Amino acid sequence: MSSRRTTGVAGSLVVASFSAVVMLSGTAAAEDEGPASDKGGKAVDEAPAGVELTTLLPEKISVDNGSEKTEITATVKNGGSKDSGKIRLWVVGFDGLTVKKVQGCSPIPENNLPEGSNSGFTCPIDNLAAGESKSYAVDATYDLGKTGKICLPVQTGDGEKTFWQQGPVPFGTTNPSQDAPATPLLLGTDNKPVSPGRKELPKTGPARDVLPLGAAGASLLAAGAAGLWWSQRRRPAPQEG
Secondary structure, three states: OOHHHHHHHHHHHHHHHHHHHHHHHHHHHHHHOOOEEOOOEEEOOOOOOOOOEEEEEEOEEEEEOOOOEEEEEEEEEEOOOOOOOOEEEEEEEEEOEEEEEEOOOEEOOHHHOOOOEEEEEEEEEOOOOOOOEEEEEEEEEEOOOOOEEEEEEEEEOOOOOEEEEEEEEEEEOOOOOOOOOEEEEEEOOOOOOOOOOOOOOOOOOOOOOOOOOOHHHHHHHHOOOOOOOOOOOOOOOOOOO
16 A cells, blocks of 8 residues: 555544544533423413414533533524514523623613523514524523522513513532532522532522512412513613614
């Protein structure tokens, strides 16, 4: 076998090996989030006939113990038989979970954030076809010395109605990995802080599982939708076209 041919075969093997590593790495990253779940979600205002809007969050995320950075995939889905029309998804962080960036979305002004939240982004959607879904890459940080929650409301484009709201739902672990490079957190689990010697969760602010609601919210409570923090009095600034 000539040296040129030998070099070519070796090069092919290197490329093949590299491709396999990339594919395996990509698979591992995708599987790290586990299956998507609508845990902690509930319908609020009635959606138009034939429109069924829900959201999904990963069952599992991983927080870097050094940088406190994590990545979350937020998905909005129309499981109905008709198109949604203009809607918007909000991605909002609470307590130890701070939303830093949402791909393709705009920051919510601080004075327009839902009460008790620390950060949020709004994602306008012109239309979500029947049976379709749209996913957003969320960059966040998580202070493992605190509890942390995320919330995904889906509203009309003008914010007049909230069709669906997932959360505020916690990510957390009851078995923190203080010395590991990363800590896995599970959806729907209250976080046990990493700090040694703690027997109770830290107090990150007043209990806000039930936050003040406007008149429309009061009727929702009467209908049994307790725990919703959305206030119709809080309206985000109109999005620029």
